[in-house]
Amino acid sequence: MFTESRAQDFVAVVLGVFTALSPIWVDHNNRALWTLIVLGVLIALTGLAQLANPAQAGADYAMGLLGVLLFISPWVMNFHAFNGASWTAWIVGVLTVVVAVAALPQVTARRHTAL
Numbered sequence: 001m002f003t004e005s006r007a008q009d010f011v012a013v014v015l016g017v018f019t020a021l022s023p024i025w026v027d028h029n030n031r032a033l034w035t036l037i038v039l040g041v042l043i044a045l046t047g048l049a050q051l052a053n054p055a056q057a058g059a060d061y062a063m064g065l066l067g068v069l070l071f072i073s074p075w076v077m078n079f080h081a082f083n084g085a086s087w088t089a090w091i092v093g094v095l096t097v098v099v100a101v102a103a104l105p106q107v108t109a110r111r112h113t114a115l
Contacts, residue, residue, distance in 0.1 A: 008099045009050040012063055015099070016044025019092045026084025031077040036085060039070045043096055050103070060103045067096030077092065 020040030023033045035057040047061045050056065071093030 006051065006054050006103075008103045009047045009054070009101050012047030012050065012096065012113055013044050013090050015096055016042070016047060017039045019043060019088060022088045023072045023085070026088055027082045028085040029079055029082060032074075032079035032082050035073045035077050035079070036088065039073065040092075042066050043070070043092075057104070060100050060107035064097050065101035065104075066101060069093075070096060
């Protein structure tokens with residue numbers, strides 16, 4: 001899906017920053033505010049870690065896990081009534097998982113050629 005440029009890592013950073021800043025323009029409560037900020041920063045940091053060390057498969061798995069956590073957060077943190085925050089969490093959560101899964105074949109291939 002992506003080339004060797006590791007574009008998915010840049011996408012992850014953008015998704016994380018977008019999520020962390022989204023409380024500025026979406027309706028939210030205190031739980032949604034902190035959930036979006038914390039998970040957004042963690043997604044962005046995971047993308048930056050992948051940019052720094054592309055052979056690190058653990059960061060892709062962590063990014064996928066963070067995407068799943070972001071997706072389920074409106075129900076777990078009970079802010080599903082706030083449409084803006086919920087839709088941000090659902091859409092960015094799915095996109096984060098897609099980006100993480102797209103990166104896995106490259107990391108796996110790179111690890112096998114190194115052996």
